[in-house]
Amino acid sequence: MRHDDIYDAVVSDKLILQFGKVLINQLGPRRTHNISQRMRQLARLKIQLNQNEGNTSKELENYISPQSFDLIVDAVKQLAGFDRNEQQISIFNIPSLAITIGHNLVKAAEILRGVALRTNDELVKKGADDFLQLHSGEWTTSISSIALASLRTNKFNKPSVLPITSDLVKLKLHLDTEIEKMIKEVEMSPDMTAWRTLAEVTLVRVILFNKRRGSEVSKLLKVTYESRPNWKQSINEEVYGVLKPVEKELLKRLQLVETQGKRNNKSPILLTEKMVQALDILSGEKFREACGVLKSNPYIFASQNSLENINSWQAMNKQAKLAGCQQPELISSSRLRKYIATISQLLHMEDHELEWLSRHLAHDINTHKSHYRQHDAAIEIAKVGSLVLAADEGQLSRFAGKKLSEIDVSEFLLPDLGKYKAVDDRDILDIELNAGVTAEETVSGPDECQEDYVQCRSNSKEKKRKQSTDETVSSSSNKKQKLATDNQQKVLERLRKLEGRRQKEKSGLNKASETSDPFDFTDDDQDYVYSNNEEDPSEDEEVEKVEEQKPKKRWSVEENSLFKRIFFQFLEKKTMPPGSTLIAAQKHLTSRSVAQIRTRVHNVINGKQKLS
Structure with missing residues (x-):
């Protein structure tokens, strides 16, 4: 005092x-x-x-x-x-x-x-x-x-100014870079300056990711962090079973630690793998002793030569200025909480989903009590984790009007998940041969690509058949239409078998001889009945063979140069760009489809292709 x-x-x-x-x-x-x-x-x-x-x-x-x-x-x-x-x-x-x-x-x-x-x-x-x-x-x-x-x-005519999204993304990139840099520096030559810098950037990164009160994070006790349980072992099987694949991946990647919050309420804090790596160093006795941190200081984010913790506001303001933010004064823990609460209104969130977010932010919600549900670690990490991850990437506005369960953050995790396999550009080109593929379908996730392929090939075949059909239909066409519908189902079934064989050949599970024909549907064609307005598909098979023999179109020097300029930042960091960036790039690389561009980015990042 x-x-x-x-x-x-x-x-x-x-x-x-x-x-x-x-x-x-x-x-x-x-x-x-x-x-x-x-x-x-x-x-x-x-x-x-x-x-x-x-x-x-x-x-x-x-x-x-x-x-x-x-x-x-x-x-x-x-x-x-x-x-x-x-x-x-x-x-x-x-x-x-x-x-x-x-x-x-x-x-x-x-x-x-x-x-x-x-x-x-x-x-x-x-x-x-x-x-x-x-x-x-x-x-x-x-x-x-x-x-x-x-x-x-006093609040009349005083708008609540929120942080700029571009500033938050810029601050996030700066903090991620600094954390990696300072982790290496502290491990190689530990000293108080490097330890203090690592503590500050990690503190700000945790606050920025979780949108928590600064004091709750800065006063995280060392013993609380070290005694956190392994939530993956205590997750209810029924809760885990209904989660989407990307939510299950979040359970693997994110960790949860609970600390004391306002009014002694439970304050959950989500941690990424990089945060955990930094916090392990900050809590390690070897590094704390080498860097001159007092043994009696109970806090992970310990202040120098005292028993106090680092001031979260001062650390956040300092890092916002170092990151080159346009308005660093707007970035504070209280405004971050208003930011996530305001931006989340763009989503179509159910009452119980609002309850999850409110609990994560340690807010009180007094309405719709009948929608309360168990809020365990699985929901905290998987459901709320998707929301904060999208906000952390500055991409929450893309999911406007969607429910929390419809938010798909897989593209932010794809570089590490390895879901994309090496795909031939010609295969992707085949997907878009028909004119019915829209940009949104093209940017669909990797799990949808094979379904799109089957559907697009089916659409292509039907369009070719329709071009050769008679324009006039007799009064007894009901019977013919039923026959055509049955034939379409058989065509789709043949195409599914074709796709299955091609996938087996690519994965090496089905080692067919060189003379075997993957397009051989002799067995399937035996019970196929052609209607009066259909032609024999032998001509279509000849067209397919011509398409299979068509050489791949090489990327020109101009295309490679433009490709490097557009995706330089993503290639350097080895991260997949969002769908909006791919769509924008296709407007410049007009001779390439969005799917081809996406495949090339993935293959270059994984070293399967080289830029000439």
Whole structure:
């Protein structure tokens, strides 16, 4: 506590000291700063009361009586700046101070009554009881209602400015780079400067990813992190079974640690693999001792030569400026929480999904209680993990109007998942030979590519057949249409078998002889009946053979040069670009399809192709 006149008023008053002792026992040393501020508020009230009384030197307990209640109301109005606005409505210039002093007075009166009961002082006990009764009946109309109204009106015509998405993405890239760099530096030559930098960038990265209160993350205890359970072993099988593949992958990649939050609530923190690697170093005794961190400091993000933790706001502001953000002053933990709460409104979230997000942010939600569901580690990591990962990539707006269960973040994980296999450009070209493939279908995920292939080849065949059909249909066409539908089903079945054989040949599971023909459908064609408006498919098979023999179109020097300029950043970091980037690139590489461009990026990243 700062040494001044208010400090002297605190240490000279028994009731204020007892007030601080009770709060320390209740809230613990973690809230020391908040407790000292509340003690100073009571001291300021005592000083104001003594000035109004003619510079007396009474202690606070002398004013805890019904006779002094009106004096206290007047003193609080003076401290909080009571006034009337242009509409002659009562307001407070500092409404939060008036509200807080009201809570502190109730606590102080209860402490005084407890002291009187212990000392059997009936006079003091009666005075405290009568004061509390007056406070309960009149404080709301005299102080609280005016202060709360002032808080609301102060927010009028003051828009809540949120951080810029591009700034958050820029900060994220900066932090990821710094974390990798500082991990290597601390491991090679540990010192306090490198350790402190690693602690700051990791602290900011965890806050940025989770959108948590800065104090909750910065006060993460070393023992709490080290004793975190392996949530994967305790996940309910039924919950795990209904998760999507990408959500199951998130369960493997993300870890969860729970720490103490506001009002002693559980505060879950999600950690990526890189965060865990950095936190392992920050919590390791070998590195902490080599870097000069005090052994008695319980925090992972320990401050230098003290028992305190690193200030989260100062660290975040510093890193935002180093990252070159346009408006670093807008990046704070409280604004990040408003950001995720505001941006998530773009999604079509169910009530229980809002409950999941609210719990992750440690917010209270008092509506739709009937939709409460068990919020275990699997939901925290898989469901909320998808949301925060999309927001972390600055891509949450792409999922506007979707439910939380419809958010697919697989493209952000694909570089490591290895879901893409080496695909021939000619195979991808075959997918888009028909004109019915849209851009959205082309950018579909890897699991959908094979289904698109079968459907597109089916569409292509049917278009060729339709070109050779008669324009006129007889009145007895119902029977022919039924026959055509049956034939279409058989065509699709043949194409599925074709796709299965091709996949087996690529994976080496089916080692057919060189003379075998993968397009041989002799067995399947035996029971196929051709309608009057269909031609024999032998011509189509000849067309397919011509397509199979068609040589691949090589990438020209100009195309390679343009390809490098567009995807330089992604190739350097070996990450797959999002679908929007691929679609934009296709507008420049007009002779290539989106699927071809995506395949080439993947193969170059994995070293299966080289840029000439």
